[in-house]
Amino acid sequence: MVLTSVCFTHHPSSVICSSRYNLESTRGSLQYLSMYDNRYLRYFKGHKDRVVSLCMSPVNDSFMSGSLDHSVRLWDLRVNACQGILHLRGRPTVAYDQQGLVFAVAMEGGAIKLFDSRSYDTGPFDTFLVGGDTAEVCDIKFSNDGKSMVLTTTNNNIYVLDAYGGEKRCGFSLEPSPNLTNEATFTPDGQYVVSGSGDGTLHAFNIRMRNEVACWNSHIGAVTCLKWAPRRAMFAAASTALSFWIPNESKSNDPTEVNTAE
Numbered sequence: 001m002v003l004t005s006v007c008f009t010h011h012p013s014s015v016i017c018s019s020r021y022n023l024e025s026t027r028g029s030l031q032y033l034s035m036y037d038n039r040y041l042r043y044f045k046g047h048k049d050r051v052v053s054l055c056m057s058p059v060n061d062s063f064m065s066g067s068l069d070h071s072v073r074l075w076d077l078r079v080n081a082c083q084g085i086l087h088l089r090g091r092p093t094v095a096y097d098q099q100g101l102v103f104a105v106a107m108e109g110g111a112i113k114l115f116d117s118r119s120y121d122t123g124p125f126d127t128f129l130v131g132g133d134t135a136e137v138c139d140i141k142f143s144n145d146g147k148s149m150v151l152t153t154t155n156n157n158i159y160v161l162d163a164y165g166g167e168k169r170c171g172f173s174l175e176p177s178p179n180l181t182n183e184a185t186f187t188p189d190g191q192y193v194v195s196g197s198g199d200g201t202l203h204a205f206n207i208r209m210r211n212e213v214a215c216w217n218s219h220i221g222a223v224t225c226l227k228w229a230p231r232r233a234m235f236a237a238a239s240t241a242l243s244f245w246i247p248n249e250s251k252s253n254d255p256t257e258v259n260t261a262e
Contacts, residue, residue: 007054007063009077014041016063016077018051030054030065032077046073046082052138053093057117059100066092072105074120084120088113095140095149097163106137106151112166128166130159138181143190148207150184150193158184158195160207170210175199177222185228185235196223196237202245219243 005018013036019029029051030044044065053066061077072092074084086092090108096117097103103120105113110130116122130137135153142149142163151159156174161167174182177198184195192213193205200221204214218237225238234246 005051005054007056009056009063010061016054016056018054018065029067030075042077042080044075044080044082046085047071052091055094055096055103057096057100058098062100062117064094064096064103066094066105086115086120091136091138091154093137093140095142097142097146098144099146104140104142104149106140108136109134110137110153112137112140112149112151112161126166128161130161130168133157133159139183141185143186144188145190148186148190150186152182152184152195154181156182156198158193158205160193170205170207172203172205172212174203175201177224180222180224182222183224183226185226188228188233194226194228194235196226196239198222200239202226202237 007016009016014034017031017033029047031040032042034041047067047069049067049069051065051067056063063075064072066072068091070088072086072088072094073082076083088105088107093106095104101117103115103117110133112128113124114126115124133153135155137151138154139152140149147163149161149163156176158172160169162169174195174197182196184193186193191207193207195203196218197203200218201215202218203212206213220241220243221239223237223239226235228235234244237243
């Protein structure tokens with residue numbers, strides 16, 4: 001089994017993961033894994049193609065998955081069966097806001113649809129368009145304060161949008177990497193975006209000033225996965241290896257100064 005996505009649950013030793021191949025007759029492409037005893041607690045069947053996006057609700061046991069079969073499925077960790085399904089165009093990418101009240105689905109053509117998580121079956125209550133870029137969105141995240149969204153596209157562009165009106169606040173271009181997609185993430189205060197790049201460097205951008213404020217070598221090659229720790233001043237970057245980065249306390253006045261531990 002080749003894993004393609006991993007999402008932490010509210011239990012510190014359990015994750016949801018997706019595999020590259022859909023073993024429909026036996027297990028399905030989504031698994032609920034206990035890392036404590038390396039045991040699968042539940043399998044989730046339904047997707048007909050590879051799962052490319054996973055997101056856990058911040059408030060309960062609900063989670064979402066987006067697949068290349070052009071669907072988004074809603075699940076509950078306590079139940080094997082799918083709780084809801086949305087049929088959408090393109091490569092759907094999903095994200096909950098920090099209150100779990102709204103979720104966003106990015107589709108082909110730069111369209112972002114917003115749904116009320118309590119009444120998603122009535123359709124989206126708003127749709128944003130990322131003008132000037134028709135590439136598919138491969139990752140989407142809300143900032144901690146819920147005011148912004150960051151999108152990463154398959155042609156290695158990053159866009160920060162206003163989460164309420166959809167206006168593009170700023171955009172940045174990264175060095176491409178053949179057959180790989182990058183990921184960007186907000187810092188906890190929502191003032192900066194950090195991203196990997198195809199040339200193996202990490203970049204930090206100031207959203208308000210709309211400029212790059214730092215660039216440094218990742219030491220691990222092209223970074224395809226990048227996540228901030230939910231309760232620590234640290235982020236993890238992954239490629240052929242995994243590295244953890246923390247602020248450099250000796251230069252605490254500059255939030256872009258970091259130390260690494262691999």
